[in-house]
Amino acid sequence: MSKKFPDLISAEQYFHSKLFQKKDVRIVRGKGALLYDENGNEYIDCEAGHAVVNIGHSHPKYIEAVKQQLEKLVMISPSYPVDVRYKLLKRLAEITPPSLNQTFLSNSGTEAVEAAIKLALAANRDKKKPEIIAFKRAFHGRTLGSLAMTHNMKYRKPFLPWLTQNVKFASFGDIQSVKELLNKNTIAIFIELVQGEAGVYPAPYDFVKELRELCTENDILLVVDEVQTGFGRTGKMFGFEHYGIIPDAMCLAKAIAGGFPMGAMISSEELFERMLVGEHNTTYGGNPLGCAAANAVLDIIKEEKLVENAARQGKKILSNLHQLAEEERLIREVRGKGLMIGVEYRIKVKDLIRKAQEMKVFLLNAGLTIIRILPPLIINDSQVSKVLEVMHNLFL
Ligand SMILES: Cc1ncc(COP(=O)(O)O)c(C=O)c1O
Numbered sequence: 001m002s003k004k005f006p007d008l009i010s011a012e013q014y015f016h017s018k019l020f021q022k023k024d025v026r027i028v029r030g031k032g033a034l035l036y037d038e039n040g041n042e043y044i045d046c047e048a049g050h051a052v053v054n055i056g057h058s059h060p061k062y063i064e065a066v067k068q069q070l071e072k073l074v075m076i077s078p079s080y081p082v083d084v085r086y087k088l089l090k091r092l093a094e095i096t097p098p099s100l101n102q103t104f105l106s107n108s109g110t111e112a113v114e115a116a117i118k119l120a121l122a123a124n125r126d127k128k129k130p131e132i133i134a135f136k137r138a139f140h141g142r143t144l145g146s147l148a149m150t151h152n153m154k155y156r157k158p159f160l161p162w163l164t165q166n167v168k169f170a171s172f173g174d175i176q177s178v179k180e181l182l183n184k185n186t187i188a189i190f191i192e193l194v195q196g197e198a199g200v201y202p203a204p205y206d207f208v209k210e211l212r213e214l215c216t217e218n219d220i221l222l223v224v225d226e227v228q229t230g231f232g233r234t235g236k237m238f239g240f241e242h243y244g245i246i247p248d249a250m251c252l253a254k255a256i257a258g259g260f261p262m263g264a265m266i267s268s269e270e271l272f273e274r275m276l277v278g279e280h281n282t283t284y285g286g287n288p289l290g291c292a293a294a295n296a297v298l299d300i301i302k303e304e305k306l307v308e309n310a311a312r313q314g315k316k317i318l319s320n321l322h323q324l325a326e327e328e329r330l331i332r333e334v335r336g337k338g339l340m341i342g343v344e345y346r347i348k349v350k351d352l353i354r355k356a357q358e359m360k361v362f363l364l365n366a367g368l369t370i371i372r373i374l375p376p377l378i379i380n381d382s383q384v385s386k387v388l389e390v391m392h393n394l395f396l
Helices: 008-015 060-072 083-095 109-122 144-148 153-162 175-181 205-218 288-303 306-327 350-358 381-392
Strands: 027-031 034-037 042-045 102-106 131-135 167-170 186-191 221-225 249-252 263-267 331-337 340-345 364-366 370-373
Touching: 042 381, 060 288, 083 102, 083 288, 102 109, 109 144, 109 186, 109 221, 109 249, 109 263, 144 153, 167 175, 175 205, 186 205, 205 221, 288 306, 306 331, 306 340, 306 381, 350 364
Parallel strands: 131 167, 131 186, 186 221, 221 249
Antiparallel strands: 027 034, 034 042, 102 263, 249 263, 331 340, 340 370, 364 370
16 A cells, blocks of 8 residues: 555545545445455444344345346336336335335435435426425435435535425424424425434324325325335334325335345325326346345345344344333433334433444444444344344443
8 A cells, every 4th residue: 555545544545535435344245234344354233234134144135136137137218117116116106005105216215215306396396486395304315306305404404505494394293283383385294204414313103194184185296215224124114004004105215125226205196197208217237236235135035034033133122222221321211112212311422432332333323422232123032132232231
């Protein structure tokens, strides 16, 4: 290595722009819920690429499915019907409520959210100044439409001149605050049923029920952003299943294709009909390789009962950490659903995460004081025990 770059980590830090702060570990491969560094050290991965690798790393069935498709057909425009895409679209329709029967395939979560914003706007062409209600603490992405609904100033500030003023932020969990913002221009409410990036805040049950009723009564769209909660993460296939509601549209990404970049916006035929051909599209959306990856993910989730495992392991971790919180004064709160877990501390968590890494567990922060635990859904009993042991030993 040169003088300027004593090692590969600092070299990558330089060439990769300054938008990322690099960790001081070089991961070379993954297997299941485990990651391995260049020296052969083994870590339990409780980040899962930010809730992406739900089926675990390097799953043999996933590799085989992607390989086979790679040899057949990687890319063809969405105008050409292909079996592998049809199979995925049909399956998405089957695992969602009957009213959510059509899908737009994108390449990321933010694009799925952008598509839902455009769907809501296209369905309300008559409104002169259409408004959307989003929530305080919400994270919906970083492109300019989704960023307008992302609440944290840390992400918004330099871009405010280009962000629409037509998004109003209600307090999460407070139906009265939603009612106060609702007016004749409101076209949609966007919600994460478990706010993820903010630090894992599950929405209260009654609040979501009331939100659904409010949207129906006022003829506005309820859009659930399941980019992070989707595909078993919360112990149900989708987060809305915890609440017994059916949204008008949902946004998916992250785990959908096991790490292959893909997003999806699912809604009804009736709403999609309000958008005209060409009013929305993307070159790579629905490419056969991504569809093969997503089909493999759905197979693995079903065959290996990963939703059930997420519910079971999540319950175990949560109950253990709730107990720990009773003994450990520095823990302010433990929250979560399934394997989407947040532990809020009374101190900054940077050093705790570092210590966990030394004990061979990767944890993820949310802001300064929250640790997130988001392992692959295939995590097993002994790996969960090890993660809990590390969580108990963070202050030793
Ligand atoms: C709830 C939610 N929506 C949207 C996004 C944006 O997804 P992407 O990073 O794939 O654009 C994220 C990413 O963390 C998210 O958590």
